Amino acid sequence: xxxxxxxxxxxxxxxxxxxxxxxxxxxxxxxxxxxxxxxxxxxxxxxxxxxxxxxxxxxxxxxxxxxxxxxxxxxxxxxxxxxxxxxxxxxxxxxxxxxxxxxxxxxxxxxxxxx
Amino acid sequence: xxxxxxxxxxxxxxxxxxxxxxxxxxxxxxxxxxxxxxxxxxxxxxxxxxxxxxxxxxxxxxxxxxxxxxxxxxxxxxxxxxxxxxxxxxxxxxxxxxxxxxxxxxxxxxx
Numbered sequence: 001x002x003x004x005x006x007x008x009x010x011x012x013x014x015x016x017x018x019x020x021x022x023x024x025x026x027x028x029x030x031x032x033x034x035x036x037x038x039x040x041x042x043x044x045x046x047x048x049x050x051x052x053x054x055x056x057x058x059x060x061x062x063x064x065x066x067x068x069x070x071x072x073x074x075x076x077x078x079x080x081x082x083x084x085x086x087x088x089x090x091x092x093x094x095x096x097x098x099x100x101x102x103x104x105x106x107x108x109x110x111x112x113x114x115x
Numbered sequence: 116x117x118x119x120x121x122x123x124x125x126x127x128x129x130x131x132x133x134x135x136x137x138x139x140x141x142x143x144x145x146x147x148x149x150x151x152x153x154x155x156x157x158x159x160x161x162x163x164x165x166x167x168x169x170x171x172x173x174x175x176x177x178x179x180x181x182x183x184x185x186x187x188x189x190x191x192x193x194x195x196x197x198x199x200x201x202x203x204x205x206x207x208x209x210x211x212x213x214x215x216x217x218x219x220x221x222x223x224x225x226x
Contacts, residue, residue: 035216091157099146103160106158108155109157
């Protein structure tokens with residue numbers, strides 16, 4: 001059973017371009033969470049999705065950021081018109097049910113660098 | 116305002132010493148988890164505590180959940196260089212459905 005898979009591991013974008021980060025949850029997991037981590041800091045919650053639905057996007061910036069988790073395929077975190085401040089590590093986690101009833105497992109992250 | 120505050124933020128100790136890391140909040144959590152993260156990797160779950168006052172042991176690591184379910188501690192006995200890493204606590208607030216992470220404690224164990 002493969003773990004949570006994120007790709008790409010590293011992504012470089014120029015200011016103004018779009019960044020697409022993909023997350024394939026563990027088999028049997030229908031809940032996905034996205035987090036952002038700046039160097040030397042903890043993880044900041046962004047969005048929680050369950051298949052085809054956004055459950056909680058309270059941590060997501062109102063502009064330029066969007067997330068989806070379609071019925072088929074991976075979850076996608078999309079950042080439009082990237083700026084230097086978007087440079088960070090983005091982690092996704094998946095769980096078979098809603099926390100706290102189940103545990104969440106993390107991917108290895110995508111490191112986004114905006115130049 | 117940070118929901119979960121960890122202390123200390125940085126800790127550097129000699130191999131063989133003991134240490135305790137704290138995770139504090141003014142909010143009540145239905146569960147609290149501890150993760151360890153190494154450079155370039157995602158957080159790896161160490162333990163989940165759900166009952167106030169609960170104590171769990173994982174080899175040389177002892178985790179405790181406060182009676183009021185607002186705080187937790189991680190105690191490491193006889194630290195080893197392999198314990199080096201970023202330790203993160205994460206909680207699920209009562210009635211909520213996502214994990215909030217603490218500020219992290221970066222531990223360095225010197226051989």
